[in-house]
């Protein structure tokens with residue numbers, strides 16, 4: 001079925017508000033329902049992508065909890081927590097680790113309007129020591145109950161929505177695609193609109209064809225490829 005203009009407008013509206021400077025790093029969070037819920041929260045606040053370190057370096061599985069958000073929020077795998085932190089730092093992120101070290105501060109006292117990466121730990125044992133030592137700031141969400149910690153997906157959502165709240169209050173949430181570079185925007189828009197054609201282009205090592213203003217492919221592609229649109 002051809003891409004409807006209304007669907008194209010919706011894809012653009014979501015991409016227009018994506019933030020490349022807000023992300024999460026998940027260290028050994030491996031329960032499919034937690035990973036799924038976290039990606040769904042990333043999609044909900046407008047985080048462009050997420051990062052993870054996984055046991056056995058396998059690609060994590062998602063379940064219905066994700067509601068397909070894994071299609072909209074790419075998850076990048078890293079070999080280890082310290083290497084992931086180094087890579088994020090190199091990309092200009094301030095690294096907030098969630099653990100109760102002596103220097104940990106209430107998350108509401110932090111400014112998340114700059115490039116922000118939240119690091120979340122495994123369901124059972126929390127953040128690894130080597131990674132915890134490397135973060136720029138340790139943070140915690142104050143708790144008032146009998147249980148000592150939140151479910152990791154709940155903690156992630158709490159932090160992401162605080163970052164979104166702060167950015168909205170500061171008028172810093174992108175409205176017209178300024179949250180990612182224009183070349184990346186166009187590439188993602190094509191991949192979201194035509195995932196099968198995008199995969200074909202990558203296999204053929206050819207650039208994505210241009211789209212017209214209603215989202216139709218403005219190039220004559222082979223018939224077998226056109227049938228996939």
Ligand code: SAM
Pocket residue numbers: 098099119120121122123124125126127139140141142143148149150151152153155
């Ligand atoms: N027993 C583990 C520990 O001592 O860290 C509990 C891990 S908790 C279930 C899983 C992850 O959720 C933590 O590593 C942290 O990233 C996040 N988390 C849970 N409660 C939190 C809180 N109150 N503040 C910040 N992060 C929290």
